[in-house]
Amino acid sequence: MSTKYKKLLQKLIVYVLLTCVAAAFIYPVLYVICGSLKTNMEMLAGGSLLPKSWQIQNYAEVWEKANFAQYTFNSLYICFFSTLGAVILSALTAYCLERCNFPGRKIIEKVYLATMFIALGSVTLRPLYLLAVEVNLQNSLWPIILITIGAQGTNVFLITKFIRGLPRELDEAAIIDGCGPFKIFSRVLLPLLKPILAVVALFQFRLSWNDYITSSVFTMTRPDLRPLTVGVVQLKYGASAAMEWHLMMAGAAVSILPMLLVYFACNKYFISGITEGSVKG
Amino acid sequence: MKNQCEKGLISYKWRKGTLIIMKQKCAKLGRQISQNKTVYFMLLPGLFFLTIFAVYPITWILKNMFYQFTSYGDYNFIGLENFARLVTDPQFFNALKNTIVYAFFKLLITIPLAFLLAYFLNLKLRGRMIYRTVFFMPTIISVSVMSMVFYLIFNPYNGSVNGMLQALGIIKQPINWFNSKNAMITVLIVAIWGAIGNYMIYFLSGLQTIPQEVYESAEIDGATGWKKLRYVTIPMMAPITQMVIMLALIQAFKDYENILVLTAGGPNNKTEVLYLYIYRLMFPMGDSMGNVVLQYGYGATVAFATAVLVGVITMLYLRWTRKTDDTF
Numbered sequence: 001m002s003t004k005y006k007k008l009l010q011k012l013i014v015y016v017l018l019t020c021v022a023a024a025f026i027y028p029v030l031y032v033i034c035g036s037l038k039t040n041m042e043m044l045a046g047g048s049l050l051p052k053s054w055q056i057q058n059y060a061e062v063w064e065k066a067n068f069a070q071y072t073f074n075s076l077y078i079c080f081f082s083t084l085g086a087v088i089l090s091a092l093t094a095y096c097l098e099r100c101n102f103p104g105r106k107i108i109e110k111v112y113l114a115t116m117f118i119a120l121g122s123v124t125l126r127p128l129y130l131l132a133v134e135v136n137l138q139n140s141l142w143p144i145i146l147i148t149i150g151a152q153g154t155n156v157f158l159i160t161k162f163i164r165g166l167p168r169e170l171d172e173a174a175i176i177d178g179c180g181p182f183k184i185f186s187r188v189l190l191p192l193l194k195p196i197l198a199v200v201a202l203f204q205f206r207l208s209w210n211d212y213i214t215s216s217v218f219t220m221t222r223p224d225l226r227p228l229t230v231g232v233v234q235l236k237y238g239a240s241a242a243m244e245w246h247l248m249m250a251g252a253a254v255s256i257l258p259m260l261l262v263y264f265a266c267n268k269y270f271i272s273g274i275t276e277g278s279v280k281g
Numbered sequence: 282m283k284n285q286c287e288k289g290l291i292s293y294k295w296r297k298g299t300l301i302i303m304k305q306k307c308a309k310l311g312r313q314i315s316q317n318k319t320v321y322f323m324l325l326p327g328l329f330f331l332t333i334f335a336v337y338p339i340t341w342i343l344k345n346m347f348y349q350f351t352s353y354g355d356y357n358f359i360g361l362e363n364f365a366r367l368v369t370d371p372q373f374f375n376a377l378k379n380t381i382v383y384a385f386f387k388l389l390i391t392i393p394l395a396f397l398l399a400y401f402l403n404l405k406l407r408g409r410m411i412y413r414t415v416f417f418m419p420t421i422i423s424v425s426v427m428s429m430v431f432y433l434i435f436n437p438y439n440g441s442v443n444g445m446l447q448a449l450g451i452i453k454q455p456i457n458w459f460n461s462k463n464a465m466i467t468v469l470i471v472a473i474w475g476a477i478g479n480y481m482i483y484f485l486s487g488l489q490t491i492p493q494e495v496y497e498s499a500e501i502d503g504a505t506g507w508k509k510l511r512y513v514t515i516p517m518m519a520p521i522t523q524m525v526i527m528l529a530l531i532q533a534f535k536d537y538e539n540i541l542v543l544t545a546g547g548p549n550n551k552t553e554v555l556y557l558y559i560y561r562l563m564f565p566m567g568d569s570m571g572n573v574v575l576q577y578g579y580g581a582t583v584a585f586a587t588a589v590l591v592g593v594i595t596m597l598y599l600r601w602t603r604k605t606d607d608t609f
Binding site: 010011014015017018021022024025026028029031032043044045088089090092093095096100102103108111112115117118119120121122123124125126127128131146147149150151152153156180181182185206209210212213217220228229230232233235236245248249252255256259260263264267270271274275 | 310313314317319320321323324326327328330331333334335336337338339341342398401402404406412413414415416417418419421422423424425426427428429430431432433434439441474477478479482483486506531534535537538541542556559560563564577580581584587588591592
């Protein structure tokens with residue numbers, strides 16, 4: 001009896017600990033969502049987390065006055081093309097590197113590996129910005145899309161690993177049936193790659209939706225090209241919005257809610273992607 | 282004499298032989314290349330992106346480390362002057378110090394906490410999926426947006442952290458979370474909030490690979506809860522922990538987006554890390570008059586030094602852990 005009692009107590013302690021940590025984790029998000037429904041006065045006064053009356057018009061205000069309709073469109077545009085591009089690019093490259101035996105394969109693989117381990121950070125944006133100016137792309141969303149796609153090293157290796165697990169007999173059967181490399185890829189392997197491509201798409205969606213540095217650098221002179229992340233953070237610096245906390249919260253909510261919805265809908269894919277990528281090294 | 286002739290003949294034959302082999306090799310290579318035309322065509326987009334977005338910036342840095350940009354748009358070769366400036370630059374060493382402090386404390390708190398949470402979640406409690414979803418959530422949301430939100434939460438006058446602490450009676454005066462004493466702590470709290478979930482998932486997947494039989498045999502030997510953790514779980518997790526520490530270390534060196542939004546390196550450069558310093562060199566804000574001093578060359582030098590530093594630290598860590606592997 002006493003051991004059972006002890007076990008129950010242990011369980012209770014673990015639950016209390018987990019719940020405390022979970023509360024700390026979820027608090028900032030609740031703060032955003034509740035704050036976006038408060039008046040500015042209520043927001044600044046602090047006090048209870050829940051709003052006294054629901055100020056839905058904060059969203060309308062941020063949507064129209066702060067130009068968030070445009071920012072949302074930009075974010076969606078960047079995300080869509082970035083995700084599409086990343087999936088096609090990494091799947092194609094991974095297939096070639098894993099299943100085709102062509103001269104130069106080893107070198108290309110090594111270059112991919114080498115570039116993945118060099119951490120340069122923001123410095124790469126300066127040459128790319130100069131390049132974008134040279135090809136006259138700096139006044140569009142395309143530099144952001146292309147840079148967020150990038151070299152795709154991690155995703156290429158993620159898909160390569162997945163393809164390695166598929167039987168080679170599939171390819172051979174297709175060759176006997178007269179398929180070239182592209183047909184093997186598009187007709188035979190691509191349908192089988194769906195689960196891993198979903199993971200790549202989710203990761204790329206997260207990366208491009210949350211990108212801040214690249215977007216802010218490329219939209220410094222063009223406020224109308226800003227995606228949501230840059231638009232929200234700019235509210236912090238905006239002279240007129242210096243104390244409009246409720247609008248900052250509404251803006252933040254607009255930018256994080258879509259991501260949260262995607263996450264709650266497919267969090268299994270996210271987590272499987274993380275663990276699969278980790279076993280690589 | 283005869284001997285020499287023979288030698289010459291052999292070497293001639295040998296040379297002819299290699300020539301033929303090389304010719305054959307070339308022909309084979311050509312054949313292979315022409316056979317794989319479609320493959321090369323399919324690789325083209327990948328190679329394009331690899332060249333433009335990975336190789337080109339690296340070569341740009343390697344070249345421009347030796348140049349100085351002027352405000353008129355041209356640039357001059359100045360040899361090693363940028364490096365001479367680097368070794369005497371107090372801002373660089375300040376940023377280096379801050380980076381090390383930031384990385385050290387971030388890892389010191391994140392790794393044990395992530396391990397503990399993973400351990401609890403692995404106890405097969407009811408509702409653990411909900412907890413897992415919540416703990417992983419911060420890694421999904423935009424770092425910049427959440428940093429802005431934390432900027433408000435930690436606001437000294439209207440922020441809710443001070444409000445809560447005052448309501449609980451822990452503090453009497455509001456704490457200024459962004460003064461030179463506390464700014465690094467605030468930055469670290471936000472960074473840890475965003476990082477734990479990721480590493481927790483690594484640990485959790487590692488814990489799930491430990492076979493149940495190991496625990497059972499430990500139980501037969503009389504190990505109880507704490508002893509099982511100390512003598513079974515932790516040693517079995519050593520390889521995963523090593524990998525997680527390495528990934529976390531590299532990531533901690535690369536963080537700057539959160540600091541850029543939270544404090545922009547201030548106050549008094551107290552929270553300026555290396556990557557933030559590089560960012561400010563490459564994208565200068567200009568002074569009050571709007572004058573901008575272009576320092577791309579020097580920025581490239583700092584970036585090169587930082588990349589080498591991160592590489593060296595990673596390699597040292599790998600070597601060190603391999604040594605500890607041998608001794609235990």
